[in-house]
Amino acid sequence: MVTFSTPGLEEEIIDFTTFSREPHQLIPILQYCQSHSGYIxxxxxxxxxxxxxxxxxxxxxVASFYTQFRFEKPGDHQIRICLGTACHVQGGELLSQQIQEIIGIRPGEISQDHKFEFHEVACLGCCAQAPVVEVDGRIYGKMTRKKLQKVLRDHESI
Incomplete structure (x- = not known):
């Protein structure tokens, strides 16, 4: 049996015995590791x-070719703001600036304490609810500056 301990997993052991030692297993193994630790x-x-x-x-x-793989530990809270046409017209850029002011990082960054990770995206598929912010997979539509402050403050206390 071959097992590996991956840093960041607090003693969790990843068991590779379900994978053959053939090079064509590289992507499935990368996916498996990413699903366990959130990054490679x-x-x-x-x-x-x-x-x-x-x-x-x-x-x-191979791992760096695919956008599904990341090489840095993700932030505890994932924040994504839509800047697609509908959200842009409804003030998405201003909300993005507000997020940056509140959490202190720019798009594409992770806070030093790894509490927040922030990304601007082209579309979240919720145009009728524009402007839209997604926090930890939950969509918040018809976002205003006041609502955004509350959502982010609620996540800061978690």
Whole structure:
């Protein structure tokens, strides 16, 4: 049995025995690791390379090609603001600026304490509710500056 401990998993062991040691298993193994820890650490890249007997550069090259894989621990709270046409017209840019002021990070960043991660997106598919903000998978529509402050403050206390 081959198992690996991945940093950030607090002693959790990832069991690779369900995967063959064939290089074509690389993407399924990456997906498996990402589902357990939320990201692919440098140690995980090395472990996968050792397990499949391929180079770390190859593992990283494949993982970095796909946007589904990330190499940094995600923020505890995922904030996404829609800047699609309907949301933009309804003030999405101003709300994005407000989010940045409240949580202190720019789009694409994670706060130093890893509490928040913030992204601007092209569309969340809720145009009738514009402007829209998504926090931890929950959609908040018809967003106003006042409502946004409450939503973010509620998540700060979690």
């Amino acid at each position: 650490s440098g140690a995980t890249v090395r472990q996968i390379a050792d397990y499949l007997n391929i180079s770390e550069a190859h593992v990283y090259g």
